[in-house]
Amino acid sequence: MRKLLALGAALFVASTAHAQLIGDVDCFGTVFGTPAACGPTFAIPGIPTDGRSPAEAAATNGAQQTDFYSSNFTPLPQVFTLRWNLAGPLIPGASITYRTYGLQATGLGAFITRFNGVAETGFLNFEDGATAVATRTFNLSAAMIARANMAGFLAIEIDRANSNDAVAFDYFNLAGQNVVPEPSTYALMATGLAGLAGVARRRARRAS
Numbered sequence: 001m002r003k004l005l006a007l008g009a010a011l012f013v014a015s016t017a018h019a020q021l022i023g024d025v026d027c028f029g030t031v032f033g034t035p036a037a038c039g040p041t042f043a044i045p046g047i048p049t050d051g052r053s054p055a056e057a058a059a060t061n062g063a064q065q066t067d068f069y070s071s072n073f074t075p076l077p078q079v080f081t082l083r084w085n086l087a088g089p090l091i092p093g094a095s096i097t098y099r100t101y102g103l104q105a106t107g108l109g110a111f112i113t114r115f116n117g118v119a120e121t122g123f124l125n126f127e128d129g130a131t132a133v134a135t136r137t138f139n140l141s142a143a144m145i146a147r148a149n150m151a152g153f154l155a156i157e158i159d160r161a162n163s164n165d166a167v168a169f170d171y172f173n174l175a176g177q178n179v180v181p182e183p184s185t186y187a188l189m190a191t192g193l194a195g196l197a198g199v200a201r202r203r204a205r206r207a208s
Contacts, residue, residue, distance in 0.1 A: 020084045023056065023066030023171035028101055038170075039133035044069050044101065047166055062172065065158075069101065069168035072160050082156040084174045090145045090154070094176025097137045101168040103128040109163030115140075116147040116155055124158065130166075140176075 027038035029051020048070035056063045062082035065073065072078060105111065105125040113123045128134045140148075148154040154174060 019175040021173045022082055023063045025171050028168050028170045029067030041131045047071050066169045071166040079159045082172055084154045088177045088179035089149045091176050091178045094140045095137050096174050098172040099135045099170035101133050102130050103167055104165050108165040112159040112161045114157040115144050
């Protein structure tokens with residue numbers, strides 16, 4: 001019975017894990033290639049190249065800037081914001097995994113990024129190479145997590161500033177939210193655990 005209850009509890013804990021994806025994991029859109037061919041380097045047809053889906057192009061949470069390769073983001077805005085409305089508080093160890101193409105911050109200029117209004121230099125400023133694909137995970141600091149939890153959202157403003165770098169973003173995935181289940185979920189879990197306990201009792205009676 002203890003094993004059954006432990007299994008039920010583990011399934012409940014797993015159900016509270018939550019991640020939010022901005023963009024999609026498709027190797028920068030169909031114009032660029034295929035996910036299987038996504039890296040470590042490949043050539044993009046030219047500037048600009050638009051591989052966005054209609055949903056991405058119409059988005060307002062930052063997905064409109066994914067799957068789009070251009071110098072200075074042209075013709076898109078020079079500054080855009082990634083925004084995650086939190087479904088639950090961020091927990092210690094929360095992180096953002098993201099994929100980029102062509103980052104050359106050292107040679108062509110660095111981006112300015114602001115996390116809920118506070119500048120951060122370590123998010124996008126890498127020298128990968130003109131045709132390089134890179135996937136990274138950025139761990140949010142305790143201060144970043146606290147500000148986002150207080151606001152109820154995480155917003156990352158990405159500013160081209162003086163950068164002349166032609167770059168593309170595939171996706172940004174925020175992981176590490178402690179989503180509190182709805183009452184109906186608690187009720188469903190309780191019913192399931194009660195059923196498991198009943199099965200265990202019947203087996204114990206038969207065995208005796």
